[in-house]
Amino acid sequence: LAEKKIQEIGPAHFDHDFYQGKKSAARYYLMNVVPNVWATAELVKFGDNSVLDVPVGAFDF
Structure with a gap:
């Protein structure tokens, strides 16, 4: 798509x-x-x- 647009607008287009x-x-x-x-x-x-074996309580502050 970008290549098609580049061809349509030309190198001078902003x-x-x-x-x-x-x-x-x-x-x-x-x-x-x-x-x-x-x-x-x-x-x-x-x-x-092993990350799945970590109890939820281990993440409490």
Whole structure:
């Protein structure tokens, strides 16, 4: 969507940098966040549940 808008408005438009930033943010997310989703899911699925063993009273002041 951002690329389409960039093509529509052209480089001189005041929103050009805004849409370029959207593309850069999406690229960063896809290259740096999405690949970690599977590893995080595995940690959640097979991870340590010891935090669930802490009694609620342990969090009282």
